[in-house]
Amino acid sequence: MSGEATPPAPVDAAAGGRPAAVERFVRRGVALYNAGRYWEAHEALEVVWRRARPPERSLWQGLIQASAAMLHRERGNRHGVVVTGGAALQKLGASAPPAFPVETARFVRALARCLEAGGPVPPMEYTPAPASRQAGRRTKDA
Numbered sequence: 832m833s834g835e836a837t838p839p840a841p842v843d844a845a846a847g848g849r850p851a852a853v854e855r856f857v858r859r860g861v862a863l864y865n866a867g868r869y870w871e872a873h874e875a876l877e878v879v880w881r882r883a884r885p886p887e888r889s890l891w892q893g894l895i896q897a898s899a900a901m902l903h904r905e906r907g908n909r910h911g912v913v914v915t916g917g918a919a920l921q922k923l924g925a926s927a928p929p930a931f932p933v934e935t936a937r938f939v940r941a942l943a944r945c946l947e948a949g950g951p952v953p954p955m956e957y958t959p960a961p962a963s964r965q966a967g968r969r970t971k972d973a
Contacts, residue, residue, distance in 0.1 A: 853882055857932050860894075861957040869902035887931060893922030894933060894955070897942055901952055904945075916946040934958050 860875035873895050880891035896919035903911030923939040934956040941953030 861955045864898055864955045869898045873898040889922045890927055893919045
């Protein structure tokens with residue numbers, strides 16, 4: 832062991848300080864979900880969830896569960912839709928932190944309509960944090 836520290840992963844400032852590799856999974860998960868590829872979206876978002884910390888962690892889990900609920904819907908599994916969709920609604924009901932990269936307030940309302948009335952699948956909206964929302968996350972060296 833050389834005693835040298837491992838350099839930190841590149842951080843995407845527009846991504847709320849998440850490492851750039853993780854942010855790629857965010858964008859990929861949202862794109863896959865919106866393309867109707869719910870299982871693959873679930874898998875991509877799970878990568879993000881595994882690295883997340885509270886309070887974002889439960890929101891990521893809610894988005895994963897929303898993806899799973901849409902997969903159950905597609906397969907005609909009403910029980911899976913109700914159980915998994917209900918869990919998603921519960922987790923997504925919390926307010927998202929300002930730098931959270933997926934819009935959740937409109938999404939959870941549309942998801943509820945989708946689950947209750949069989950309405951259209953709500954799209955996920957990727958919303959990278961503008962620099963103004965990042966100001967509070969800067970270090971004193973920045």
